[in-house]
Amino acid sequence: xxxxxxxxxxxxxxxxxxxxxxxxxxxxxxxxxxxxxxxxxxxxxxxxxxxxxxxxxxxxxxxxxxxxxxxxxxxxxxxxxxxxxxxxxxxxxxxxxxxxxxxxxxxxxxxxxxxxxxxxxxxxxxxxxxxxxxxxxxxxxxxxxxxxxxxxxxxxxxxxxxxxxxxxxxxxxxxxxxxxxxxxxxxxxxxxxxxxxxxxxxxxxxxxxxxxxxx
Numbered sequence: 001x002x003x004x005x006x007x008x009x010x011x012x013x014x015x016x017x018x019x020x021x022x023x024x025x026x027x028x029x030x031x032x033x034x035x036x037x038x039x040x041x042x043x044x045x046x047x048x049x050x051x052x053x054x055x056x057x058x059x060x061x062x063x064x065x066x067x068x069x070x071x072x073x074x075x076x077x078x079x080x081x082x083x084x085x086x087x088x089x090x091x092x093x094x095x096x097x098x099x100x101x102x103x104x105x106x107x108x109x110x111x112x113x114x115x116x117x118x119x120x121x122x123x124x125x126x127x128x129x130x131x132x133x134x135x136x137x138x139x140x141x142x143x144x145x146x147x148x149x150x151x152x153x154x155x156x157x158x159x160x161x162x163x164x165x166x167x168x169x170x171x172x173x174x175x176x177x178x179x180x181x182x183x184x185x186x187x188x189x190x191x192x193x194x195x196x197x198x199x200x201x202x203x204x205x206x207x208x209x210x211x212x213x214x215x
Contacts, residue, residue, distance in 0.1 A: 154197065189214055
């Protein structure tokens with residue numbers, strides 16, 4: 001997917017977060033984001049101080065994302081948790097739309113104060129499927145990797161067709177102050193990746209999701 005980024009202005013106060021006699025930059029971006037009406041087929045996110053507008057996924061991306069969602073729903077069936085898509089995850093005036101995430105099935109108790117989405121504290125697992133193009137790859141591999149660590153998301157999974165012959169990377173042990181992760185495991189397609197903790201503990205990401213080993 002190709003993303004259009006609306007970057008934060010460079011001029012800041014000494015604190016780095018406020019316009020002169022005005023709202024903070026984060027608050028200004030939040031208000032702009034809330035007022036946006038993206039064209040059909042686009043979604044808007046606030047990622048590391050920028051509003052990014054990106055189109056809906058290609059066929060192959062949607063195929064893997066839907067496999068993840070259906071498999072997680074089957075795994076979680078009968079419990080209080082479910083897999084969600086196309087819902088905003090909110091954290092400190094940031095807004096993300098993961099390809100899939102696990103939270104309570106009834107998100108009423110998880111909503112943010114303005115009911116724009118669910119709060120990051122309620123999310124136990126996020127999965128992103130990487131799209132072609134450097135900007136898209138950087139978004140999931142770099143920017144969202146840092147953002148999800150800052151938010152303390154317990155587990156982040158990247159399914160990446162464009163990492164060598166295809167790889168799944170499992171991030172655990174978020175370190176919010178460092179915007180990094182305590183443990184990172186990258187495994188090639190054809191290897192089973194098992195979710196180690198949380199409501200989806202024991203869920204396997206393997207060939208049924210990614211397709212067969214390549215190369």
